[in-house]
Amino acid sequence: MTTNTETPTDTATALPEDADQLTAKLRRAAVAALPPERLLPDRQPAYVASWIYVFGVLTLSALAVVILTGVVLAIFGPSWWHSSTVGLFVNSLHLWSVEVFFFTMVVHLWGKFFMAAWRGRRRATWITGVVSFIVSVGAAFTGYLSQQNFDSQWISTQAKDGINSTGAGAIFNVTNFGQMLMWHIVLLPLIVALLVGGHVLLVRLRGVVPPFAPTDHTAKATEADQASPQEIMVKGDLS
Amino acid sequence: MQTLTAVMGHMVGSLINLTGPGRYIHWGFIQISVANLVVIGLMAVVFAAAILIPFRRHGSRD
Amino acid sequence: MTTAGETSAPRRGRRFNPDRDVAEWHGKYLPYDLVKEFLIALVVVTLLVVLLSVVFSSPDDHPVTVRSWSTAQPVDFAQTAITELDGTSATASFGPPYNATDPGATQSIGPFSPERWFGVHHPIDAANNYVIAPLQTLPDQPALDAAITTYTSAPSSQQANWTTAYEKAVADAAFAQGGLKVPSGAYGPVAPMISALTSMARSGALDDALLSSRQFYGTDYTKPLLFIADGTYLDNLGQAQHLQGSQWGMMNETGNYPGQAWLWLYTLWYQVPPMKTSSNADLQVWAIMMLLTLALALVPFIPGLRSIPRRSRIYRLIWRQHYRDIS
Numbered sequence: 001m002t003t004n005t006e007t008p009t010d011t012a013t014a015l016p017e018d019a020d021q022l023t024a025k026l027r028r029a030a031v032a033a034l035p036p037e038r039l040l041p042d043r044q045p046a047y048v049a050s051w052i053y054v055f056g057v058l059t060l061s062a063l064a065v066v067i068l069t070g071v072v073l074a075i076f077g078p079s080w081w082h083s084s085t086v087g088l089f090v091n092s093l094h095l096w097s098v099e100v101f102f103f104t105m106v107v108h109l110w111g112k113f114f115m116a117a118w119r120g121r122r123r124a125t126w127i128t129g130v131v132s133f134i135v136s137v138g139a140a141f142t143g144y145l146s147q148q149n150f151d152s153q154w155i156s157t158q159a160k161d162g163i164n165s166t167g168a169g170a171i172f173n174v175t176n177f178g179q180m181l182m183w184h185i186v187l188l189p190l191i192v193a194l195l196v197g198g199h200v201l202l203v204r205l206r207g208v209v210p211p212f213a214p215t216d217h218t219a220k221a222t223e224a225d226q227a228s229p230q231e232i233m234v235k236g237d238l239s
Numbered sequence: 240m241q242t243l244t245a246v247m248g249h250m251v252g253s254l255i256n257l258t259g260p261g262r263y264i265h266w267g268f269i270q271i272s273v274a275n276l277v278v279i280g281l282m283a284v285v286f287a288a289a290i291l292i293p294f295r296r297h298g299s300r301d
Numbered sequence: 302m303t304t305a306g307e308t309s310a311p312r313r314g315r316r317f318n319p320d321r322d323v324a325e326w327h328g329k330y331l332p333y334d335l336v337k338e339f340l341i342a343l344v345v346v347t348l349l350v351v352l353l354s355v356v357f358s359s360p361d362d363h364p365v366t367v368r369s370w371s372t373a374q375p376v377d378f379a380q381t382a383i384t385e386l387d388g389t390s391a392t393a394s395f396g397p398p399y400n401a402t403d404p405g406a407t408q409s410i411g412p413f414s415p416e417r418w419f420g421v422h423h424p425i426d427a428a429n430n431y432v433i434a435p436l437q438t439l440p441d442q443p444a445l446d447a448a449i450t451t452y453t454s455a456p457s458s459q460q461a462n463w464t465t466a467y468e469k470a471v472a473d474a475a476f477a478q479g480g481l482k483v484p485s486g487a488y489g490p491v492a493p494m495i496s497a498l499t500s501m502a503r504s505g506a507l508d509d510a511l512l513s514s515r516q517f518y519g520t521d522y523t524k525p526l527l528f529i530a531d532g533t534y535l536d537n538l539g540q541a542q543h544l545q546g547s548q549w550g551m552m553n554e555t556g557n558y559p560g561q562a563w564l565w566l567y568t569l570w571y572q573v574p575p576m577k578t579s580s581n582a583d584l585q586v587w588a589i590m591m592l593l594t595l596a597l598a599l600v601p602f603i604p605g606l607r608s609i610p611r612r613s614r615i616y617r618l619i620w621r622q623h624y625r626d627i628s
Contacts, residue, residue: 044333045326047623051289054342057335061342065350082361091361092354100350102563103278107286115619116610118601120323130598137563144561150362151555154539156522157530158546165408165583167415170398170422175527178520210326211620214627216319216611253358257557261543268572270549274559290618 039204047211052115055108056203062101063196067189069094074185078146098140105133117209125206128199135191142184145174156180320608321601328627360555362542367511367525370534371502375476378502379483379495381532383471385431386491387464392527393427399527400425408584416584423523431528435510436497445497448490455489463489471495546571566593 018024072090073081081087109129118126141159145152156174163169173179262273371378384390392399396407397416407416436449452460467488474483481496501507511525529535536545544550551568554560567590576582600606610616617624 040335042332042334043330046329046331046626047326047620048331048333049294049622050619051292051294052286052619053294054338055289057339057342058346061339061346062350064343065346088358088361089354092357092359093350095359096353096357097346097350099278099353099559100346103282103285104346106563107282107289110286111289111619113600114610114613114615116320116607116616118607119319119321120325123601126601127598130594134594140561147361149364150538151360153364153526153529153535154542154544157526157535158539158544158550160527162583162587164395164398165416165581166587167397167417167419169416170419173398173423173521173523175523176521181520207326210323211623212319212611212616213324214624254356257357258360258362259556260541261553261555261557263543263548270543272543272553272557272560274554274557275552275562278559278562279565290615294622 034201034204041204045208045210048208052107052111053208055104055111058104059101059108060196060200062097062104063192065097066094066101069097070185070189078181079148082148094143098143101136102140105136109133115209116212119209120206122202122206122209125199125202128195128202132192132195132199135188135195139184139188139192142180142188145180146177146184148177152177320604320611357558360558362555365529365535365538366505367502367508367529368505370529370532371499371507374532374534375481375499375503376471376474377532377534379471379474379481379499380468381528382432382495382498383464383468383491385427385528385531386433386495387461387468388427389468390427390531392425392531398422400427406580408581410581410584410588413584425524425527430511430524432494432498435501435507436494438510439497439501439506442497445493448493451490452494459489463487463491467491467495566590 069090073087073094076084076087081091112126112129141155144155145159159174160169163172163174172183257274264271264273264276367378381390385393388394388402391406394402394406396402397420399421401421407414409417433449433453436445439445452463455463466486467483470484470486470488471481474481476482476499479500481499483492498507501510508525511528512519512522539545539550540548542555543553544555546568549565549568549572551564551571552560552562567586570576570586570589571582576585579585596603596606
């Protein structure tokens with residue numbers, strides 16, 4: 001325990017005995033991995049010069065609108081939109097933002113696939129993206145189940161067959177409105193937010209994937225010829 | 240807004256009414272709604288446009 | 302800890318593989334305002350969504366109730382009710398998670414049957430839940446109570462005789478003057494029971510009985526939904542809206558609205574043999590989709606698949622400015 005009454009305000013003046021703290025270790029690791037200028041960079045490599053690159057942020061924006069409109073629907077409850085014209089309008093905003101979300105996400109997926117964006121230790125970025133997509137499909141599914149109208153009746157009574165066949169129906173009961181609503185507004189948004197957050201942080205961590213080398217298309221997969229050893233081995237950073 | 244909205248039954252307030260019987264296209268064993276086909280077609284068009292339309296950068300995004 | 306510009310080198314002993322590795326960037330960086338880009342994207346998406354909502358709104362088809370179903374199609378309701386009583390309805394013969402009918406409609410791939418392994422978790426006793434118990438909630442009906450007692454105390458072979466005879470006859474029934482008119486036959490207590498249930502359904506009381514059978518505040522619609530789905534009324538509505546599985550319905554929305562285009566591959570498998578005619582189709586399609594989803598997630602590890610981007614050369618369009626700059 002320190003007897004110094006002054007509190008250090010940055011890691012540079014941290015007291016030596018603090019270094020073993022979990023807090024200090026976590027902070028150091030986080031700041032080392034993502035210092036502010038990497039978390040919110042104001043520059044990008046010159047090769048980031050195509051409209052395809054905006055589809056990630058468009059997807060994020062669409063997700064923001066989905067969540068915002070979902071919050072409004074939550075404020076007034078799940079049956080509001082059936083009896084209120086404003087409610088119906090907000091429901092429309094929610095539905096169309098979901099359509100835009102999937103639209104931009106799939107275009108983003110196509111772009112990232114044809115850029116082979118997993119290259120260079122970016123596999124986790126790719127995987128978190130795919131898993132986000134799959135969980136989003138689940139979130140949309142529970143949303144359709146929460147409509148309390150003919151569509152949700154149809155979808156639940158049809159989907160039960162598929163889900164029951166896997167045994168998951170023992171727990172995940174699509175005809176249980178209360179359960180499906182809670183998955184839709186609590187569990188799945190949390191999971192989507194965590195996955196998407198992780199995905200975006202990974203992009204900041206690894207940077208946007210560089211292009212293929214100009215002669216890459218001629219290379220057989222196992223040949224090591226394009227990159228020089230210096231290019232491969234030297235570390236670098238954004239500054 | 241009042242004039243645009245109707246409340247009863249499954250009437251919805253909209254400029255274009257999509258609540259009528261759906262239009263579907265049958266092509267071999269594929270059956271797809273016109274609406275979904277439009278969405279998928281738009282996605283392909285937008286993807287092509289995104290990679291073809293030049294993205295001008297001259298030191299600044301403006 | 303790997304940082305953004307750090308090596309993406311193959312580990313020692315591994316050669317550079319252009320589908321897996323990439324030389325890190327040492328070239329130019331240009332100003333790029335991410336926050337501004339996000340705000341612009343947000344405004345664009347919001348405007349687009351508002352426009353779509355104003356122009357198209359969203360669908361809200363009224364739900365079916367047991368009341369609306371039995372009012373529109375009382376004979377179909379009665380036909381469904383008798384199959385619930387005699388255990389031949391889809392729900393009664395489903396198997397887990399609703400009942401222990403074995404094998405019922407339980408699906409399997411070889412010895413693999415997770416449906417059976419997980420067991421019954423949402424028990425439905427069709428005869429009691431859908432017919433006997435709701436009828437017993439009706440007050441001041443001594444004749445009906447007597448009929449129910451006659452039925453429940455009869456041996457199962459006698460019950461089967463009554464229900465089989467009734468099931469055959471009710472297909473030719475009519476609904477007139479506020480009641481079911483079934484061709485005469487030896488149905489015992491079954492005929493008045495089903496008649497009473499039909500009237501109860503048409504009054505709306507059956508909807509309430511099915512929902513509040515356990516508690517006042519219900520949010521679980523499993524019982525009424527499964528009952529409704531056992532009939533043909535909901536099914537015909539689905540058919541009319543192009544929502545059946547055989548109509549690629551999983552992708553579709555009611556009316557002319559776009560639906561869930563992203564489910565195209567999932568629903569496609571139901572249209573091809575052997576899934577198309579298999580009684581285990583659901584489990585088979587789930588298995589296929591789990592594998593394909595895994596493959597999509599693991600593309601970076603799959604040779605051949607991960608070299609498609611490089612071989613297709615679409616990247617040359619995406620990065621053409623870059624290739625011009627460095628040439």
